[in-house]
Every structure is written in C-alpha cells, then in structure tokens.
Amino acid sequence: MMMPNATDNNWDPSLSRLLTSLKEVQSDGEDVAFLSELLQSKQLHALVQVHNKIVAKGKDDKFYPLLSNAMQVTLEVLEMFGELKTVSKEFQELLSLLQKPHFQAILCTHDAVAQKDYYPHLPDIPPDGDEDEETVKIVQLVKSDEPLGGALSAEPIVGATIKTDEETGKIVIARVMHGGAADRSGLIHAGDEVIEVNGISVENKTPADVLDILQNSEGTITFKLVPSFGKGGSRESKVRVRALFNYNSDEDPYIPCKEAGLNFKKGDILHIVSQDDAYWWQARRENDKVMRAGLIPSRALQEGRIIHERQSDPQSTDGKPALCSPTNGNTDCSPKTPCSPTPNATALLPCKSTPKVKKIIYDIKENDDFDREMIPTYEEVARLYPRPGFVRPIVLVGAPGVGRNEMRRRLIATDPEKYVTPIPYTSRPLKPSEQNGKEYVFVTREKMEQDITDGKFIEHGEYKGNLYGTSAESVETIVNSGRVCVLSPHWQALKMLRTTRLRPYIVFVKPPSFERLVETRTNANARSTFDKESSRAFTEEEFHDIIRSSTRINFLYGYMFDEEIVNEDLAIALSQLLKTSWRVQSEPLWVPASWVQ
Numbered sequence: 001m002m003m004p005n006a007t008d009n010n011w012d013p014s015l016s017r018l019l020t021s022l023k024e025v026q027s028d029g030e031d032v033a034f035l036s037e038l039l040q041s042k043q044l045h046a047l048v049q050v051h052n053k054i055v056a057k058g059k060d061d062k063f064y065p066l067l068s069n070a071m072q073v074t075l076e077v078l079e080m081f082g083e084l085k086t087v088s089k090e091f092q093e094l095l096s097l098l099q100k101p102h103f104q105a106i107l108c109t110h111d112a113v114a115q116k117d118y119y120p121h122l123p124d125i126p127p128d129g130d131e132d133e134e135t136v137k138i139v140q141l142v143k144s145d146e147p148l149g150g151a152l153s154a155e156p157i158v159g160a161t162i163k164t165d166e167e168t169g170k171i172v173i174a175r176v177m178h179g180g181a182a183d184r185s186g187l188i189h190a191g192d193e194v195i196e197v198n199g200i201s202v203e204n205k206t207p208a209d210v211l212d213i214l215q216n217s218e219g220t221i222t223f224k225l226v227p228s229f230g231k232g233g234s235r236e237s238k239v240r241v242r243a244l245f246n247y248n249s250d251e252d253p254y255i256p257c258k259e260a261g262l263n264f265k266k267g268d269i270l271h272i273v274s275q276d277d278a279y280w281w282q283a284r285r286e287n288d289k290v291m292r293a294g295l296i297p298s299r300a301l302q303e304g305r306i307i308h309e310r311q312s313d314p315q316s317t318d319g320k321p322a323l324c325s326p327t328n329g330n331t332d333c334s335p336k337t338p339c340s341p342t343p344n345a346t347a348l349l350p351c352k353s354t355p356k357v358k359k360i361i362y363d364i365k366e367n368d369d370f371d372r373e374m375i376p377t378y379e380e381v382a383r384l385y386p387r388p389g390f391v392r393p394i395v396l397v398g399a400p401g402v403g404r405n406e407m408r409r410r411l412i413a414t415d416p417e418k419y420v421t422p423i424p425y426t427s428r429p430l431k432p433s434e435q436n437g438k439e440y441v442f443v444t445r446e447k448m449e450q451d452i453t454d455g456k457f458i459e460h461g462e463y464k465g466n467l468y469g470t471s472a473e474s475v476e477t478i479v480n481s482g483r484v485c486v487l488s489p490h491w492q493a494l495k496m497l498r499t500t501r502l503r504p505y506i507v508f509v510k511p512p513s514f515e516r517l518v519e520t521r522t523n524a525n526a527r528s529t530f531d532k533e534s535s536r537a538f539t540e541e542e543f544h545d546i547i548r549s550s551t552r553i554n555f556l557y558g559y560m561f562d563e564e565i566v567n568e569d570l571a572i573a574l575s576q577l578l579k580t581s582w583r584v585q586s587e588p589l590w591v592p593a594s595w596v597q
C-alpha cells in the first residue's frame with residue numbers, strides 16, 4: 001500500500017496546517033526539527049486518521065449504551081432471585097444464564113466500553129523540567145512481554161535494547177526491534193540517551209540497574225530521553241532469505257540480548273527487516289504472526305564463525321569444510337557416522353561402496369564433489385509466480401538405490417501426457433531395431449564430446465565405451481511446452497541443473513530408518529541398483545550405504561533442496577509427490593532471488 005506523504009492531498013489537513021505554520025517559524029533549532037519530523041511521521045498521521053474515523057463514526061452512532069452498570073444490575077437480580085421461594089421454569093433459565101461466566105464477562109466488557117474505561121490509563125506527563133534542560137522527549141509505553149535488554153542481562157519489556165555508551169558512559173538505546181512496542185510508538189530510536197525511567201534518574205547506573213527498575217514497574221513505563229537526530233526510524237528492508245543453518249539463540253553466548261533472539265531452522269524463510277548492525281540483523285520468520293523482529297547473526301558474523309570452525313575443527317584439517325557453527329546446535333550438519341573406516345581424515349569423503357558398474361560415470365572426481373567456497377549462511381530468495389506455458393522441472397535427487405527412478409516412473413504413469421522425462425543422448429551406434437529419438441537420440445562421439453565441453457549436458461557419463469547424457473536443451477523444450485519435466489539425475493548433476501535457465505524444483509528423496517528400508521524393500525522384492533549386470537536383492541551393506549550416502553548428500557547439497565520426501569511407503573511418497581507437483585504448477589514459491597530479477 002502506498003503511504004501518503006506530507007505534501008499529498010491525502011495528508012490530514014490539520015497536520016498540514018500545523019506543518020505550514022511551523023515552516024513560518026524561522027528557526028533551525030533542534031526542537032523545531034523534532035516537531036517537524038513528528039508532524040510528518042507516518043505513525044502520527046495514522047493515529048490522527050484513526051482518531052478522525054472514531055470521531056466520524058461516533059457522530060451518527062445510533063448504538064449507545066442504555067446502562068453502564070449492567071453487571072451490577074445482574075448481581076442485584078441474582079440476589080433477588082435467591083430470596084424467592086418458588087420460581088417458574090423461565091426464571092430458572094434466566095438464573096442459569098445470568099450465572100454463566102461467559103455471559104458475565106460480556107456484561108463486564110459492555111460496562112467497560114460504556115464507561116469508556118479503556119486500559120491503560122496513562123499517568124499525567126510530568127510537568128516541564130528546568131528551562132536549561134536539554135531537549136528531551138517523554139515517552140510512555142505499556143509494559144509488555146518484549147525484550148529490553150542490555151549486554152549484561154536482559155528482560156522482556158518494551159522491544160528495545162540498551163547499553164552504556166562507551167564514550168559518554170551514559171545509558172543509550174542500543175537497538176529498537178522492528179515491529180516491537182518501542183518501534184510501533186515511533187518515538188524511541190537507536191542512539192537516544194535515557195535520562196530517567198519512571199521518574200528515576202539513570203545517571204551512573206548500569207544497564208542491569210535500569211532493567212531492575214523496568215522489571216519492578218507495573219503497567220506503563222515513562223522514559224525521559226534525549227533524542228538522537230538522524231539515527232532512528234530506518235526503513236524496513238524487503239529482503240527475504242532462506243536460512244541454510246539452524247540457529248538457537250539460547251546456545252549463542254555472544255548474542256547481545258538472548259530474549260531478543262530469533263530461533264530458526266535450516267530451510268526457514270526469513271524476512272530481514274534491518275541490516276543496520278554489521279553483526280546482528282533483525283528478522284522475522286515469513287508468515288509469522290509475531291510483529292516484533294528478532295536478532296539473528298548477520299551473514300558476515302555467521303561466515304566468520306564457520307570459517308573459524310573450519311580452521312579449528314580437527315575434522316577439517318584436510319581442508320574439508322564442516323558446514324555448521326559451534327553455536328547453532330546443528331544436529332544434522334555433518335554425518336555423525338563417518339562414511340569411511342578412517343573417520344578423521346575422510347569423514348566428509350564419499351561413501352565407499354559405489355556401484356560396480358555404473359551407467360553414468362562422472363568426470364568430476366568424487367572427493368572433489370563439493371564447493372569449497374560454499375559457506376552456508378543465508379540465500380537471498382524471492383517468490384517465483386507460476387507462468388502459463390512454463391512449468392519448473394521437478395528433480396528427484398537422493399542416494400543411489402533410494403528409489404528416485406521408481407518414483408519418477410510412477411509419477412509419469414499417473415499422466416504420461418503431462419509428465420515427461422527427456423530422451424537421453426548416446427554416442428553408441430543405432431541398432432537395427434531402434435529408432436532415433438525414441439529411446440535415445442543418437443549422435444556421434446565427436447559431437448557429443450564437443451557439446452559436453454560446451455556445457456550443453458546437465459549430466460553425462462561413459463558406459464562400456466559409449467557416452468550417455470541428458471542435454472539441457474531437451475529439458476528446456478519440455479519446460480517450454482507446458483508439460484512437467486521430471487528428472488532423476490545423479491546428485492552430482494545438481495550444480496549444472498540449478499540455474500536461472502532451468503529453475504528446477506529439487507526434491508530430496510530420503511530413505512526411511514534402516515529397519516524400515518530393509519523391510520519395505522524386502523517385502524517388495526526390490527532389485528539392487530548397485531549391480532547393473534545381474535538382478536538381485538540389496539545386500540545389508542548396500543542398505544547401510546543408501547543411508548550413509550543420503551546423510552552425506554543432504555550435508556553437502558541440502559541448501560539446494562526445496563523439499564524432502566521420505567520414500568518409505570511408495571504409495572504415500574507418490575501422493576506427496578503429486579501434491580508437490582500441483583504446488584509447483586500453481587503456487588508462488590521461494591527461489592534464489594537471481595532467478596526472478
């Protein structure tokens with residue numbers, strides 16, 4: 001919504017008049033500047049509009065209270081009933097109605113409204129102080145369950161934090177939490193100097209002393225402040241990010257005020273409302289009803305922590321990053337069970353059991369498979385609205401053998417006209433029974449090698465001396481035809497796939513617990529994908545490998561996943577996938593911001 005400004009016709013005429021007369025006052029004084037700023041503030045304008053609406057409504061209000069002591073009358077009636085010896089059925093019914101707590105609560109509320117007895121009663125503003133006193137503002141706030149904390153201790157009070165100014169030694173407002181009581185008042189800004197709280201001077205007091213005063217006060221709190229011009233009232237930013245790590249402020253020893261912290265989980269979408277502070281941003285969880293923002297570590301702070309951890313964590317002595325912070329209570333950040341028998345050196349190396357014969361063999365060396373530059377903090381995101389004629393490809397990734405191809409096949413079978421998978425390319429010669437473009441697109445080895453070098457394949461590999469691969473162009477053709485392209489590539493293809501060009505929706509197919517994995521696959525007579533030469537069941541070691549690879553893929557590439565589906569019962573997994581597909585086609589979803597700009 002566009003907000004009017006002081007020069008608009010929408011601006012309240014009385015405020016405009018006051019502003020015009022103020023301009024006639026030829027003074028550059030701070031008090032005039034303060035008044036001018038106040039008269040132009042959106043908050044004051046909004047308040048005046050609310051006031052005008054109430055007054056206008058009140059004029060032709062045909063509803064007015066006949067009584068303002070309905071509850072008292074009720075009590076008298078109940079007393080009279082008590083004296084009656086015999087009462088009719090109707091009397092009894094009325095008696096039970098009048099005794100009901102809900103009914104009595106309505107009557108009490110009615111009386112409060114009729115008597116205009118609204119909470120809170122703000123105490124009278126203290127009379128003006130000494131003429132020589134600096135320009136001060138007196139702000140009254142209703143005490144609520146919001147933080148006002150200092151670095152030493154913190155208590156939930158009005159949605160701001162305080163500290164001792166290092167230079168002056170005075171108590172100042174350190175930070176105003178966006179959407180909190182102090183911010184909503186529009187009258188308290190970061191940098192304002194606190195002189196008195198509830199009439200008590202804070203001179204020579206510590207933030208902890210001030211918090212004591214606040215804690216012990218009831219109802220409203222009166223602040224006497226020396227305003228800091230030019231510092232406050234920063235605009236709320238519109239940045240949205242996806243959190244790539246878990247954060248729990250209770251476990252963070254460095255947060256300036258624990259109560260002001262905002263906890264979040266990896267994958268949560270956060271609205272960053274302020275990045276004014278280099279180390280502590282203010283954020284709200286998207287769609288959270290709570291208006292007040294909370295403190296979260298800034299990108300720079302979190303990056304610093306991760307780098308520090310990588311340097312000091314013994315597991316990363318081989319240069320492999322550990323993707324979590326010591327303070328964030330991550331439980332899923334690194335595989336607890338190392339994938340290799342020599343945990344220290346290779347905890348983050350690929351799981352050892354790879355298929356004996358793989359259809360697709362990757363060029364990338366497996367121990368080079370993650371991005372050393374990637375420091376998982378926040379990814380800026382924006383909403384991508386569905387466009388007719390363009391459906392994001394659905395990509396099923398997961399550990400080899402977890403069931404990605406089975407899920408893809410089943411999804412396509414629900415509607416083969418709608419769900420399509422690209423035809424793979426191969427350099428192998430066409431057999432007499434085959435048709436080019438049906439099961440494979442046949443090309444020469446030279447052409448395919450050139451296209452691979454030119455980055456035209458999202459995945460490719462070699463099997464028995466022939467090249468196989470999926471071209472990005474064939475994916476695009478499906479995407480632009482309005483059908484749903486379904487892919488189940490090897491997880492190492494993710495980096496090639498996750499581009500602005502293709503904008504994939506990535507589903508991580510997770511195995512269930514080891515016991516359920518064995519049980520479901522055995523019951524279904526599942527065939528191992530670890531041995532393409534013969535059809536046999538999975539071995540116990542292969543089941544373990546599925547679980548280990550899965551943990552590791554999630555650890556390395558989790559930041560790319562839009563969703564997780566556990567492939568326990570195939571029918572349930574498929575119904576989840578169908579719901580996902582529907583959302584991808586019809587709902588605006590969060591994607592990297594660069595895909596939208």
Ligand SMILES: Nc1ncnc2c1ncn2[C@@H]1O[C@H](COP(=O)(O)OP(=O)(O)OP(=O)(O)O)[C@@H](O)[C@H]1O
Binds near residue numbers: 403488568
């Ligand atoms: N939920 C499930 N319950 C029982 N069996 C399953 C389930 N999901 C998959 N399977 C079976 O497991 C076997 C392996 O599945 P699938 O071929 O889809 O694996 P994949 O993830 O594509 O592996 P790869 O990438 O190594 O080819 C198949 O026999 C399949 O029918």
